[in-house]
Amino acid sequence: MRYAVLGTGIVGRTLAARLDALGHEVVVGTRDAAATRARTEPDRMGTAPYARWEAEHPRVRLASFAQAAAEAQVVLAALDGQSALTALHAAGADALAGKVLIDVSNPLDFSAGFPPRFDPVDTDSLGEQVQRAFPDARVVKSLNTVNCEVMVDPARIPGAHSIFVCGNDPEAKKSVSALLAEFGWPAAEIVDLGGIEAARGTEMLVRLWLTMMGRFGTADVNIRVVKAP
């Protein structure tokens, strides 16, 4: 499969590296490829310059948002909440039309540092905003409830734990579930929450997740959904 991963931060790189290791063709999308390659300082999250990572992942190409999205069969939006819609507009509605678009972003504002600011509402979500802005894209919200290392390697956390999918296109959710299985998520732990509006609940979960990460001192923390049969 040909994947575009939009975003050059730690989340985008972790997803791109894993997709590459799984044998997929991967293009990372960025606003300005030359500027991304020219950076020599760590980003605000302390992530090393992209050029160093690129040298270690020679099969993964770097391109503009538009080019990356145009070439791909499936697009992953691994962008922070503040820039997700801007980047997707740069990718372009035509390039996204008909494609599975996996939104792994949370509506967090890191502009004042860590911990990020967060302004949830119960009447909308970033997932829904993306679907509304790109009605022809087949948006699936997933993976936003765990750290990026866990996204692509759930066995880092021992025992059963869950990952959510939601979106309006059942076939798109099937395709994302197949990708999650490639990442190592057991089928029984992939929880389909329904339409894209269910992103409200998974995005609000970030508050509990951040609290647990701080309290337990590890990002290797997740939840398992448990219910009566």
Place this chain on the structure above:
Amino acid sequence: MRYAVLGTGIVGRTLAARLDALGHEVVVGTRDAAATRARTEPDRMGTAPYARWEAEHPRVRLASFAQAAAEAQVVLAALDGQSALTALHAAGADALAGKVLIDVSNPLDFSAGFPPRFDPVDTDSLGEQVQRAFPDARVVKSLNTVNCEVMVDPARIPGAHSIFVCGNDPEAKKSVSALLAEFGWPAAEIVDLGGIEAARGTEMLVRLWLTMMGRFGTADVNIRVVKAP
């Protein structure tokens, strides 16, 4: 132990019945005991009139918020988010001072029916509001992440699943954890999230919980916290 359960709705009744069955002394608090007893219609949640429930639980007394709180050693606030602070002010700061006050409420607005409206912020929570309003009470937020039937009987959901406590007083959290153990929660599944500000995360979890309840068609749903050792 002598418990006050503030609130005559289904949550208050379920907690009161269980505490009574466990051999505790229980007083249910309400705004106006005579008015509560005089009602003959189901409430807006479809719960039968209190008088019928009272006849089935003859050991559980009904009193004003103030009287119930004054008599109790531990106070449970089983009130909806709109009325919690009003009811606690009726109970009175003096009656609450020095006591463990378990806040099981969620900031939900049922005034427009079901599903409730919900207006979360990342800078405050109902638990913190209660602690600020009653600085001498030893507030512990707990049990608000599950249905009331599960609160008092976690074995309704098979397998391990978690319940949270948070608050600023470690001894108060210990005492609440002991009550949770009486309800049937295994010690290993009682998750201490730290200070009362952690209530932000557990209150926001209600959005995911409501989504799962709707999707799975059961209120017997919860999460388990899973983390790397």
